[in-house]
Amino acid sequence: MKEFLMTDEDFSSISQRVYETCGIVLGPHKRDMVYSRLARRVRANGLTSFAEYLALLNEEPNTEFSHFINAITTNLTSFFRESHHFDFLHQQVIPELKIKHRTDKRIRIWSAGCSTGEEAYSIAMTIANAFPTDWDVKVLATDLDSNVLHKGQEGVYNSASVTGLDSEHLKKWFMCSSDGTQYKAKDVLRSRVFFKRLNLLEPWPMKGPFDVIFCRNVLIYFDKETKDRLFDNYHQLLAEQGYLFIGHSETMGKEHLGFKNLGKTMYQKVAQI
Incomplete structure (x- = not known):
């Protein structure tokens, strides 16, 4: 059993927010990735569910939103890649x-x-x-x-x-x-x-x-x-x-x-x- 509850509605809301903000498409196959990355933010804010985290994003966007985007974006790179x-x-x-x-x-x-x-x-x-x-x-x-x-x-x-x-x-x-x-x-x-x-x-x-x-x-x-x-x-x-x-x-x-x-x-x- 996972630490925090993420409903289908929660994942849909997160995906829509990410797409509207930075154009990144998060399909259903990305659900586990989204959970693992954002669970750290749920935990860091002392919350108990993704619904609470989404409410926090709406209430305090200036404080949390950059952490939200930083957690979602992928940063795999290396010197002289390709x-x-x-x-x-x-x-x-x-x-x-x-x-x-x-x-x-x-x-x-x-x-x-x-x-x-x-x-x-x-x-x-x-x-x-x-x-x-x-x-x-x-x-x-x-x-x-x-x-x-x-x-x-x-x-x-x-x-x-x-x-x-x-x-x-x-x-x-x-x-x-x-x-x-x-x-x-x-x-x-x-x-x-x-x-x-x-x-x-x-x-x-x-x-x-x-x-x-x-x-x-x-x-x-x-x-x-x-x-x-x-x-x-x-x-x-x-x-x-x-x-x-x-x-x-x-x-x-x-x-x-x-x-x-x-x-x-x-x-x-x-x-x-």
Whole structure:
């Protein structure tokens, strides 16, 4: 018997709240996951049921709502995950950007759904040595979850989290703790990445244009209508001939004529027909 009662009505209310807020679809198969993640919040607030927790969300949204969303969102990530994207960034994109921006010397890359920062720092390491110091090169890292953003800003990772980094990257970009259990990103790396909280379904404050957008393993949580709207928004914010990278299990429909499919979940903005 479970610790707290979650009725069908409770789960439906939670699912609807999550969908309306951030577009994530929680089907019936996600019920156990929702229970395990939110049970911690029910317990932390000294409540006895999910009905009481939903009442608390309505009564004190400013206090509890961020905890609610942070508990639901998934934050699985690693350094240089799906490495072919970073190979393409290094071999194909960077040489193009050097030519394209030789006058304004301004490069902007966005990691949308950055989680705890591994993706954003991987981008920063990839581009770090490619441009002279007088170039204005920045990586924007956004996520819905304020907890993971804080971890990304701190830039501290345990030894298990840095397995995707070789010894050269670790030595150059991270400081190791005396006991070898933690690695902290050096200031020179952290200064290249700017972490901001952003709900992808709310108005976006940034104007762009971005040369590259990473939105990987985020779209899997959205329904088709939401995905299509996000693809359109990304297209608007991308610079001409800019690139969009999505996750290995994600797809873009052929109806999005503003993107050219390059294979391996990589897309390039083209003039719409």
